[in-house]
Amino acid sequence: MEIALWLSLFIVFYAFFGYGILLFIIIKIKRALRGKPVAPVVADADLPTCSLVIAAYNEEGFIIEKIKNTLELQYPADKLDLVFITDGSSDRTPELIATYPQIRLMHSPERRGKIAAIHRAMDTITTDVVVFTDANTYLNPDALLKICRHYANSKVGAIAGEKRIHIDATADATAGEGFYWKYESKLKTWDAELHTVVGAAGELFSIRTSLYRPVSPNAILDDFMISLLVAEEGYRVLYEPEAYATETSSADVKEELKRKIRIAAGGIQSIVWLKSLLNPFRQPLLSFQYISHRVLRWTVVPFLMILSLILNAAIVAAGGGIIYQLLLLGQVAFYGASLAGWLLERREIKVKALFIPYYFCMMNYAVIRGIFRYMAGTQSAAWEKSKRK
Numbered sequence: 001m002e003i004a005l006w007l008s009l010f011i012v013f014y015a016f017f018g019y020g021i022l023l024f025i026i027i028k029i030k031r032a033l034r035g036k037p038v039a040p041v042v043a044d045a046d047l048p049t050c051s052l053v054i055a056a057y058n059e060e061g062f063i064i065e066k067i068k069n070t071l072e073l074q075y076p077a078d079k080l081d082l083v084f085i086t087d088g089s090s091d092r093t094p095e096l097i098a099t100y101p102q103i104r105l106m107h108s109p110e111r112r113g114k115i116a117a118i119h120r121a122m123d124t125i126t127t128d129v130v131v132f133t134d135a136n137t138y139l140n141p142d143a144l145l146k147i148c149r150h151y152a153n154s155k156v157g158a159i160a161g162e163k164r165i166h167i168d169a170t171a172d173a174t175a176g177e178g179f180y181w182k183y184e185s186k187l188k189t190w191d192a193e194l195h196t197v198v199g200a201a202g203e204l205f206s207i208r209t210s211l212y213r214p215v216s217p218n219a220i221l222d223d224f225m226i227s228l229l230v231a232e233e234g235y236r237v238l239y240e241p242e243a244y245a246t247e248t249s250s251a252d253v254k255e256e257l258k259r260k261i262r263i264a265a266g267g268i269q270s271i272v273w274l275k276s277l278l279n280p281f282r283q284p285l286l287s288f289q290y291i292s293h294r295v296l297r298w299t300v301v302p303f304l305m306i307l308s309l310i311l312n313a314a315i316v317a318a319g320g321g322i323i324y325q326l327l328l329l330g331q332v333a334f335y336g337a338s339l340a341g342w343l344l345e346r347r348e349i350k351v352k353a354l355f356i357p358y359y360f361c362m363m364n365y366a367v368i369r370g371i372f373r374y375m376a377g378t379q380s381a382a383w384e385k386s387k388r389k
Contacts, residue, residue, distance in 0.1 A: 001311050008308040009327075015296040020183075022292075023190040030193070037193060039242075042149040044076050048128035050148055051081040051209075055117050056135035060091045066135050067100055075144040081127055084135075087117040115222035119214050131206040132223065133161075133245055139204065143243035147206050150238050157211045157235025158227050160188060160197045161204030162244040179356060180363070185241055191289055192239035198290045199270075200227035200237065204245035211235065216273075220266030228274055231286055253345055253358075257366055264370020267298035299371075302364040309335070335361065 010018075052070065056063060070082060082103045086094045088111025097105045106121055122130070129151055131144060139161075147159045162185050191197050202223035207230060215225045231237050271278075271294075278295070280287040312328045334357055341358030344351055 001315055005308055005311040005315065008304040008311065011296060012301050012304050012308065015292070015301045019292040020187055020190070023187065023194060027190050027193050039146075040149050040152050042152050046152065047076060047079060047145070047148050048151050049079045049081075049126075050075060050144060051083055051125045051127040051130045052144065053083045053085065053118065053121050053125070053130055053132050054135055055114050055121075055132075056084055056086050056089065056093050056097070057111075057114070058089050058091045058093060059135040060093045060096060062136045063093050063096050066138070067097065067103065069138045071100075071102060072141055073139060073144050074142050075148075079127075080144070081125075083121055083124075085117045085121045087111060087120065113217060115215060115219050116217045118222065119217075122209075122212055122214070125209055128209060129206055130209050130212070131204070132202060133204045134202060134247070137163075137203045137245035137247040139246075140242075140244055143204065143245075146240050146243040147204075150240065151208065153236075155236055156238055157230040157233065158200065158205065158207040158237040159243075160192075160200035160227065160237060160239050161206075162188075162239075162241040163201050163203045164244050164246045165248070180359065185239075187293065188239040189241060191293065192237070195236070195285045195289060196231045197237040197239045198228065198231065198286070198293050199224040203247065204243060208235075219273075220262065220269050224266070225270050225274065228270070228277065228290075232274070232277060232283070234283075253362065257362060260363055260366030261369045261373060264298060264367040265374040266370075267294065267367075268371055268374040271295055271298060298367060302367045305364060338362075 052073070054066070054070070056066070059066070067084075073080075083106065084097045084103055085106040086097065087106070087108045089107070090109075094105060094107040097103055106117075106124070108117075108120070118132070129148060131147060133139060143161060147161060150156050150159050163181050165181050188197050199221075200223055205223055205227060207226065211230050211233065212226065213229045215222050215229070219225055227237050276282065277287055277290050309328075309331050312324060312331060315324045316328050337354050338357040338361040341351065341354030342362075344354065345358065
């Protein structure tokens with residue numbers, strides 16, 4: 001039991017923190033030997049032609065602000081194509097977009113899901129690269145310039161931008177989402193510097209048009225899979241934190257849980273569909289990063305958390321020493337803090353110190369729910385918007 005306990009705890013720690021520590025050490029050594037990488041400087045004349053593709057479904061409450069933000073983006077006008085696709089929208093979103101002649105609107109009344117809409121838009125793209133972003137996020141003015149400069153390197157096939165969560169002063173436990181993405185941003189920075197980012201988020205990512213491979217309309221995490229398919233082809237997926245998409249946090253923990261369950265179901269689907277990436281003999285470094293950063297979190301970690309608590313309690317009950325007693329006390333205290341955060345959240349009492357343990361446990365609970373939802377075949381790939389603040 002003791003070996004199983006320590007192995008379980010090690011895998012949990014490694015998946016969330018150990019891999020980050022290992023990356024930090026490797027990057028420090030790499031920089032000492034080769035120096036810190038410098039972003040390329042590219043003149044406007046040498047920038048690639050670019051299409052900005054925005055899928056919008058019933059976004060009439062956000063779309064005008066999104067259009068204004070889009071029109072303020074810095075990029076040579078003769079090299080930029082703005083495409084909004086509103087398939088399935090039943091509100092005034094297409095009508096509002098149509099009033100802007102600078103934008104190419106694509107609309108079909110049939111709702112077949114986001115990725116089907118993206119595929120339809122991609123059939124019309126003729127530019128060198130394409131940038132995808134969501135309708136309810138806002139980009140910094142030079143985001144496209146920061147992203148597209150990296151395509152001067154022929155080994156780069158895609159670029160992931162940074163996702164930022166705006167947290168107001170009255171934030172509740174969903175503030176944990178902001179903390180999580182700050183940590184993820186650092187991991188992606190190191191991942192890219194080591195070799196490649198393992199999966200981009202749909203809020204902001206880009207790809208060489210020639211490398212775009214359509215994924216199944218049933219894909220749940222289409223953006224994640226599209227970027228990994230680029231990495232599988234041997235191209236690097238870089239991370240550009242100076243290009244960022246900002247959005248508000250989920251409206252409440254219930255909405256965030258819904259979103260996390262969907263992501264977890266999509267994670268399992270991606271692992272099944274991209275099982276070739278689990279083979280370390282094809283691309284050892286990519287497999288190492290993929291398994292360490294993604295696969296462990298989406299498969300065994302939540303179950304090992306439960307197992308380690310049960311094993312720890314059994315060892316203490318059987319007369320385990322002071323180390324196991326302290327370890328059990330630490331686990332009980334952590335889960336107790338999470339439970340207290342949940343109870344206080346229900347009573348609308350906000351204690352920031354409990355945000356992180358509560359969010360961490362909620363995130364892993366969502367993974368378990370997502371796994372069973374995927375196995376039951378009840379997770380739809382169609383647009384599932386989460387309410388935002």
